[in-house]
Amino acid sequence: MMSSDLPQRVPGSRMTRRGVLKAGAVFAASLSLGLRRVQAANDAADAAEKVHAEIWRRFIDEHDILIDYTDFDGTFPRPTAEECRLGKPNALGWWTPTENGAMFNGMYLDAAVHRWKISRAVEDKERARRMADALLFLSSLGPPGFIGRGVATDGRTPYPMGSNDQTSPWFYGLWKYLHEGMATSEERERIVNRMVDVADTLVLTRWLMPCNTGAPSPFRGSFQGFTWESAPRLIFVLKAMHTLTHDPKWAKMYSAAVTERGGNPATTRLEICAKGMQFHGTNRQSWTGASSVICLRGLWEMETEPEYLRAYTEGLTASLNLAVGGLPLAAKFDNESTAPCLLNWRMLDLWWEPQHSEAEAVAVAERQAKELGRLSPRRVPEFNIVRECLFSAWIVTLCPDRALVQPHRAAILEAIRHFDYKQLYYSQFFPAEAAAYRLQG
Numbered sequence: 354m355m356s357s358d359l360p361q362r363v364p365g366s367r368m369t370r371r372g373v374l375k376a377g378a379v380f381a382a383s384l385s386l387g388l389r390r391v392q393a394a395n396d397a398a399d400a401a402e403k404v405h406a407e408i409w410r411r412f413i414d415e416h417d418i419l420i421d422y423t424d425f426d427g428t429f430p431r432p433t434a435e436e437c438r439l440g441k442p443n444a445l446g447w448w449t450p451t452e453n454g455a456m457f458n459g460m461y462l463d464a465a466v467h468r469w470k471i472s473r474a475v476e477d478k479e480r481a482r483r484m485a486d487a488l489l490f491l492s493s494l495g496p497p498g499f500i501g502r503g504v505a506t507d508g509r510t511p512y513p514m515g516s517n518d519q520t521s522p523w524f525y526g527l528w529k530y531l532h533e534g535m536a537t538s539e540e541r542e543r544i545v546n547r548m549v550d551v552a553d554t555l556v557l558t559r560w561l562m563p564c565n566t567g568a569p570s571p572f573r574g575s576f577q578g579f580t581w582e583s584a585p586r587l588i589f590v591l592k593a594m595h596t597l598t599h600d601p602k603w604a605k606m607y608s609a610a611v612t613e614r615g616g617n618p619a620t621t622r623l624e625i626c627a628k629g630m631q632f633h634g635t636n637r638q639s640w641t642g643a644s645s646v647i648c649l650r651g652l653w654e655m656e657t658e659p660e661y662l663r664a665y666t667e668g669l670t671a672s673l674n675l676a677v678g679g680l681p682l683a684a685k686f687d688n689e690s691t692a693p694c695l696l697n698w699r700m701l702d703l704w705w706e707p708q709h710s711e712a713e714a715v716a717v718a719e720r721q722a723k724e725l726g727r728l729s730p731r732r733v734p735e736f737n738i739v740r741e742c743l744f745s746a747w748i749v750t751l752c753p754d755r756a757l758v759q760p761h762r763a764a765i766l767e768a769i770r771h772f773d774y775k776q777l778y779y780s781q782f783f784p785a786e787a788a789a790y791r792l793q794g
Contacts, residue, residue, distance in 0.1 A: 398471075400769040401789035405468065407774040408461075408783055409480070417487040418503055419457035420450045422779045424696055434510035442701035443718040444569050444708050446512030448725055449698050451503025455491045455515070456644070457783065458484050459522025463647065463747075464787035466533045471793060478535060485530045485540075488523055489547055495565035498554030513565040514714060517574030518644055520555075520562050521586040524548065525647050528593045532654070545597050552594050556606075560587060570711040579616030581645055584625040585668075589648035596655050611661065626652070627664040629671025630748065639679055639744040640781065646672050650751045666753065673752040677761055679745025683768035686738045694778045695729035731778060740781040742768050747784035750791035762792055 411427040414420050423429040429450040437446070446452045465481035494501040494511045500520045501511030527544050530536060536544060554563065561572035576587035588610050595603035611623045626649055630642040649672070653665040701721040708714040726733060746765045752758055769785045 396766055397789045397792040400766055401464075401468070401786050401793075403774060404769070404782060404786040404789070405464075407777075408780065408786065412780040412783075413484075414503075416490065416504060416508065417458075417483040418451075418454040418491070419461050419484070419780060419783065420454065420503065421452050421457075421781075422450050422694075422696065424778070425775065430697060430699065432505050432512075434505040434507040437505045437510045437512050438567060440513065440569065440708050440714065440717075441705050442698055442721055443705070444512060444714040445514045445516075445573075445718050446502050447718040448701060448721060449503075449512075451505075451512070453519070454503035455488060455500045455519040455523045456502075457522075457780065458488050458491070459524070459526030460643065460647065461783050461787075462488075462526035462529050464783065464790060466529050466535060467787060467790035467794065469535065470533060471790060481530060481535055482540070485527060485536075485544065488526055489544065492523065492547060492551060496563055498551050498558065498563040499565050500551070500562070501565070511565060513568035514570070514573050514711070515562050515564060517562050517576060517582070517586065518641060520551075520574070521576070521589070521644050521648060524551075524590050524593060525644075525651060528597070528651060531597060532651075548594065549598060552590055552603075555590070569708045569714050573711055579614075579620055579622065579625060581625060581628075581631040581642070584622040585645040585648040585652065588622055588626070589651050592652055592655050623661060623664050627667045627671075629668040630675050632675070637679055637741050637745075639676055639748055640740050642672070643744050643748055643784070646748050646751055650753075653753055669752045670754060670757060673749050673757055673761075676745040676748035677764075679741050680749070680761065680764045680768050682738045682742040682745075683771040686734060686742075686772065688771075688773040688776060690731070690734070692731040692734075693729065694731035694735075695725060696778070700728065701725065735777060735779045736781070739772060739777060740779070743772075743782050743785040743788070746788040747791075750788045758792075765789075765792065 408419070411423045411425075412420055420429065432441070432446075432449055432451060442448060462481060462484055465477070465484055469477040469481055491501040491503075491511070492499070494504070494509065500515045500523050502515065502519055504511055527548055531541055531544060555561075555576070558572065560576040562574040564571055564573055576583050576590065578584075588607060591603050591607035591610055594600070595607055612621050614621050629649075630639070630646055632638050632642070646669070649665055649668050653662065653669060656662045656665060701724065704717065704721050704724055706713070706717055708717055746768055749761050749765060750758055765788055769789055772782060774782055
């Protein structure tokens with residue numbers, strides 16, 4: 354029977370021939386969309402798996418801390434306790450493999466938690482728990498409020514100076530682990546108690562970050578300022594502490610901090626959050642900006658006040674708009690490059706000097722950075738291209754408006770697929786895993 358001979362109505366129904374054809378077209382389109390969504394989810398899962406496998410093969414150390422860099426076989430030169438105490442190569446621990454343990458563990462828990470939410474696998478839950486425990490460990494290495502970066506060969510001694518960049522992801526990672534219901538009741542009590550201890554200390558220090566005993570200065574970094582680096586972090590910690598403890602003192606401090614005005618020109622923290630991520634100068638800085646973006650995302654997930662929620666949504670949207678400029682960087686990275694990468698950071702001791710203040714510690718570290726750029730030409734493209742591109746991808750996916758994220762989905766997956774992770778020395782590609790999971794869910 355030719356199509357023209359089809360009956361005008363399907364027997365037993367009121368559907369016309371045109372309706373049959375239209376319904377078929379709708380079904381076909383729906384099926385095609387469904388298949389595309391399944392394929393897109395599979396593509397994101399495959400992209401995440403590449404990153405996950407390499408992170409756990411090489412970059413999670415025996416203390417379950419995500420370190421900064423290794424050789425291709427996973428080896429790296431861990432500092433000794435004496436080197437940490439003397440501040441070699443510098444008291445900040447910059448340029449060593451243990452520079453950013455608290456920062457990276459806290460951030461990586463975003464990926465670890467999302468992986469478990471998708472897989473519900475026992476192994477994935479256990480890995481997330483281990484990384485959360487490592488954060489608690491890093492907060493036990495010095496005086497109250499001090500968050501260590503990593504540990505020396507003795508398994509206990511950290512570099513003496515922490516920072517706001519270590520402390521805010523520390524709070525975020527533990528909050529994320531609790532917020533998604535991964536902790537047992539005993540774990541929850543233990544984690545919340547430690548978070549309260551650290552937060553109470555920061556209130557007493559007026560939100561200055563304590564350093565360890567023997568550090569060149571008693572504090573380094575703050576949440577108190579009216580800047581993008583500070584505003585979202587301070588109010589996130591206050592909101593998280595109230596959400597976790599229901600103690601009204603945190604709610605009172607949160608309300609006051611959100612609307613407090615300061616800086617020049619005078620601005621409220623809520624207004625700063627609404628503007629989203631900011632860069633200083635001409636260089637892209639998504640990898641440090643992400644510490645505040647994750648706090649903004651956490652605020653968006655916890656907030657119920659419409660005015661505040663609207664501001665956090667605007668800030669995440671603005672952050673997406675700024676971050677997308679980093680996605681095309683992937684194409685500039687040469688996976689075949691054999692430029693040398695200096696892993697023996699002890700060469701930087703040639704420019705070591707005793708440090709008696711924060712300024713002196715930073716000056717020593719910055720001098721060493723200039724020499725490191727000359728001695729390790731591989732470092733610059735891994736930082737300026739790989740790190741910036743993949744932190745940008747993560748920030749884009751942190752935007753809660755999926756309609757705004759969707760147009761960048763292909764570019765994000767293309768960027769994640771571009772890099773040969775087995776040939777990267779630095780671990781700062783890890784945000785790609787979180788970005789891929791957020792594209793799935």
